[in-house]
Amino acid sequence: MGHSQADKMRSRERILSEAAEQIRDGGLESVSVGKLMRRANLTHGGFYGHFASRADLLAHALERALDDGATAFEAKKGSTHPDYAVTVKSYLSRKHRDSRTTGCAIAALAGDVARAEEPVREVMSAHIEQFVARMDRALGGAPEKALFAVSALIGALVVSRVMADEKQSDAVLAAAKRELLALEENC
Amino acid sequence: MGHSQADKMRSRERILSEAAEQIRDGGLESVSVGKLMRRANLTHGGFYGHFASRADLLAHALERALDDGATAFEAKKGSTHPDYAVTVKSYLSRKHRDSRTTGCAIAALAGDVARAEEPVREVMSAHIEQFVARMDRALGGAPEKALFAVSALIGALVVSRVMADEKQSDAVLAAAKRELLALEENC
DNA sequence: TGTACATCAGTGAACGCGCGTTCACTGATGTAC
DNA sequence: TGTACATCAGTGAACGCGCGTTCACTGATGTAC
Numbered sequence: 001m002g003h004s005q006a007d008k009m010r011s012r013e014r015i016l017s018e019a020a021e022q023i024r025d026g027g028l029e030s031v032s033v034g035k036l037m038r039r040a041n042l043t044h045g046g047f048y049g050h051f052a053s054r055a056d057l058l059a060h061a062l063e064r065a066l067d068d069g070a071t072a073f074e075a076k077k078g079s080t081h082p083d084y085a086v087t088v089k090s091y092l093s094r095k096h097r098d099s100r101t102t103g104c105a106i107a108a109l110a111g112d113v114a115r116a117e118e119p120v121r122e123v124m125s126a127h128i129e130q131f132v133a134r135m136d137r138a139l140g141g142a143p144e145k146a147l148f149a150v151s152a153l154i155g156a157l158v159v160s161r162v163m164a165d166e167k168q169s170d171a172v173l174a175a176a177k178r179e180l181l182a183l184e185e186n187c
Numbered sequence: 188m189g190h191s192q193a194d195k196m197r198s199r200e201r202i203l204s205e206a207a208e209q210i211r212d213g214g215l216e217s218v219s220v221g222k223l224m225r226r227a228n229l230t231h232g233g234f235y236g237h238f239a240s241r242a243d244l245l246a247h248a249l250e251r252a253l254d255d256g257a258t259a260f261e262a263k264k265g266s267t268h269p270d271y272a273v274t275v276k277s278y279l280s281r282k283h284r285d286s287r288t289t290g291c292a293i294a295a296l297a298g299d300v301a302r303a304e305e306p307v308r309e310v311m312s313a314h315i316e317q318f319v320a321r322m323d324r325a326l327g328g329a330p331e332k333a334l335f336a337v338s339a340l341i342g343a344l345v346v347s348r349v350m351a352d353e354k355q356s357d358a359v360l361a362a363a364k365r366e367l368l369a370l371e372e373n374c
Numbered sequence: 375t376g377t378a379c380a381t382c383a384g385t386g387a388a389c390g391c392g393c394g395t396t397c398a399c400t401g402a403t404g405t406a407c
Numbered sequence: 408t409g410t411a412c413a414t415c416a417g418t419g420a421a422c423g424c425g426c427g428t429t430c431a432c433t434g435a436t437g438t439a440c
Contacts, residue, residue, distance in 0.1 A: 008383060027298070049383060109298065114349050128350070148363050151362070175332075179332065232419060234395090236415085382437105384432105392424105
């Protein structure tokens with residue numbers, strides 16, 4: 001609640017990271033300006049000193065969530081050559097399934113974004129392509145397989161989060177893990 | 188706008204099928220009682236003669252959407268032995284990708300349902316298991332592969348609907364089609 | 375270094391709006407005689 | 408078969424509520440002298 005320029009930066013940062021968590025937990029439409037500002041220990045009126053509108057905030061929050069999520073399931077970020085098997089196992093882990101709020105934002109928000117306008121879809125498209133490119137490299141150059149693997153990873157994670165029975169949910173992850181690890185061997 | 192019992196049945200039917208379309212187009216939260224009733228050529232007050240609440244309607248609409256969607260991408264419904272390759276090709280067709288409103292409701296709503304309460308997740312879980320069972324039969328008994336195939340089909344369709352570039356979107360469908368058809372041969 | 379003041383981060387009341395839900399009402403339906 | 412009336416499908420005004428956004432204000436910050 002300070003008044004310095006540094007405080008403002010920190011406020012914006014708090015708003016944005018709260019929003020990035022919120023959209024992964026409840027979807028893009030679940031963000032309300034009032035609740036968000038309260039969570040960031042501010043009052044609603046100050047919001048428009050940071051963002052032009054709720055839609056503007058949503059666009060920034062999506063970017064933030066995608067950036068956060070991209071590193072969340074990687075064993076070690078910064079490793080120049082991400083390992084395919086490690087990524088698959090991490091992506092399809094129970095831990096990742098159970099941490100919607102901090103995990104891969106593509107899986108959390110693909111359904112919402114599929115319904116959104118083209119500019120929003122472009123933002124997520126770019127992140128998907130980055131993910132595919134990383135998997136392509138990890139597979140030693142197999143772009144079609146990488147594209148399929150990414151689709152299948154996302155699908156398995158989303159489906160595992162739907163399954164009400166935990167055994168069934170685990171089975172989804174296990175089946176996908178098994179089949180996707182087998183994919184690498186046929187390279 | 189009639190007043191007979193038969194009219195009431197038809198009204199309920201109209202409300203429900205409009206809602207089933209609406210949730211697949213805009214998500215569960217996109218349904219508003221007022222707009223829905225207007226689309227069904229009724230006034231908002233009459234809604235509560237058909238459903239106990241908006242939440243009650245949503246549960247019925249999800250069931251309806253899932254039932255409608257299940258038959259949408261099958262070449263011929265009623266065929267006792269659905270063909271694996273035919274189902275994969277139909278599910279991953281551009282036509283299916285472009286008809287969110289009438290296509291598979293699992294793909295359209297999995298993201299929303301993943302965030303919903305357990306009773307809602309149970310409804311979709313049951314439908315996913317039915318889909319898996321059908322694929323299992325089509326594959327001649329390979330439950331793990333069937334589970335993976337269903338996850339991958341859903342993932343590929345969702346991702347293809349996110350991709351802003353049509354070429355990229357087509358590539359997602361093509362890659363998944365190719366890999367999933369290859370799955371059958373290793374049975 | 376100390377003071378005077380413009381800037382601007384954050385506050386909270388107020389706005390118009392659409393929402394889900396309730397309810398007194400209307401008039402066609404369908405049943406009892 | 409014809410009439411009288413209870414039922415109930417559908418209407419539309421009204422409710423309280425939370426929403427996104429605006430704006431006059433407060434007071435700490437940081438700059439000009």
